[in-house]
Amino acid sequence: GGDxxxxxxxxxxxxxxxxxxxxxxxxxxxxxxxxxxxYEAGIKARLFDGLMDLNAAVFNYEITNPQVQTISLxxxxxxxxxxxxxxxxRGVEFDTLIQILPELTDGSLILTMGATYLDAKYTSxxxxxxxxxxTGLYQDGLDFTGNQIVRSPKYSASASLLKTxxxxxxPVEVGVDYYYNDGFAYLAQGTPNxxxxxYDTWGASVSYLFERWDLRVSAFGRNLLNEDYNVSxxxxxxxxxxxxxxxxxxxxxASIEF
Numbered sequence: 001g002g003d004x005x006x007x008x009x010x011x012x013x014x015x016x017x018x019x020x021x022x023x024x025x026x027x028x029x030x031x032x033x034x035x036x037x038x039y040e041a042g043i044k045a046r047l048f049d050g051l052m053d054l055n056a057a058v059f060n061y062e063i064t065n066p067q068v069q070t071i072s073l074x075x076x077x078x079x080x081x082x083x084x085x086x087x088x089x090r091g092v093e094f095d096t097l098i099q100i101l102p103e104l105t106d107g108s109l110i111l112t113m114g115a116t117y118l119d120a121k122y123t124s125x126x127x128x129x130x131x132x133x134x135t136g137l138y139q140d141g142l143d144f145t146g147n148q149i150v151r152s153p154k155y156s157a158s159a160s161l162l163k164t165x166x167x168x169x170x171p172v173e174v175g176v177d178y179y180y181n182d183g184f185a186y187l188a189q190g191t192p193n194x195x196x197x198x199y200d201t202w203g204a205s206v207s208y209l210f211e212r213w214d215l216r217v218s219a220f221g222r223n224l225l226n227e228d229y230n231v232s233x234x235x236x237x238x239x240x241x242x243x244x245x246x247x248x249x250x251x252x253x254a255s256i257e258f
Contacts, residue, residue: 004045011038015067020080031081035064051102056094063087066122068150068188070129071236072138084188085124087149092117108164113157120152122188130189137237144188155182170209177203186233193240199229214257221250 017033042057065083072080095114099107125144132139148154160177180200187194202225207218226247234241 002046004043006043007041009038009040011040012036013038018067018081031067032065032083034066034083037062037064051099053097054094055096056092058092059090061089063089066149068125068128070138070187071234072129072131080129082129084122084128084144085126087120087122087125089149089152090119105163108166110162111159112162113159115155115157118152118154120149120154122147122149125188128188130187131191131194131235131237133191136239142189144190147188147190148185150186150188151184153182153184156180170211173205173207173209175205177205179203181229187235194233194235196230196233199227201225201227201229215254216256217252217254219250219252221248222246224248 013036015034015036018031020029020031038059038061040057040059042055045054046052047054064086066087067081068084069079069081093114093116096112098111098113099105100109100111102109122144123146125147127140128142128144129138129140130142130144131137156179158177158179160175162173162175165172165174178200181196181198183196183198185195201223203220203222204224205218205220207216209216223246227245228247229245231243231245233243
């Protein structure tokens with residue numbers, strides 16, 4: 001399989017500062033640039049005589065002055081940015097590709113898997129903006145220290161199984177896939193109305209390649225079990241605006257390579 005590649009990296013970066021220019025009641029506010037310091041160690045390896053490819057990493061990101069956004073009609077009526085003092089993201093992730101029973105399947109049965117664990121917290125966020133849990137109205141001066149960073153699920157994972165069949169008319173691929181998300185917060189306050197619960201989805205596909213024309217025709221199905229979840233959620237002073245993910249949906253597509 002060859003020798004594994006071990007690596008260690010260190011990076012720093014700075015995001016641009018910005019201004020809250022649309023504010024009915026106040027003058028434009030300056031939002032400081034965020035400074036990022038990142039450490040990562042990992043491995044890339046081909047194992048078991050090339051039957052398994054593995055990539056894995058552990059990482060730690062320290063962010064000073066991270067920029068956080070809210071939308072409030074009482075604070076300008078547009079996306080408004082502010083700075084937390086600091087946040088930290090620690091985690092582990094891996095992805096792998098495995099040939100299953102290659103002697104029996106001629107290497108045509110492939111399993112891919114990946115997973116991520118995140119410990120993502122605001123280590124200091126003492127003057128945040130959010131919405132009062134009782135009235136729903138905009139409120140500032142809130143302490144979000146220790147809360148989960150927005151859109152950072154603690155656990156997420158995916159897997160897919162793909163089988164290729166050789167026919168006299170060209171190869172046919174059949175696949176099934178799965179995705180799991182442990183849930184996350186849309187806002188730093190992390191209240192139930194500003195969070196997405198855990199969800200998972202299943203999908204499937206079949207495709208045929210007409211090799212003479214390099215024409216591939218595919219049929220697919222997504223969210224086959226009608227999982228109820230949101231693509232995004234906007235929380236405002238007067239409730240939430242949800243963009244709901246499509247329920248079970250199906251389609252056919254064709255492509256030609258020149």
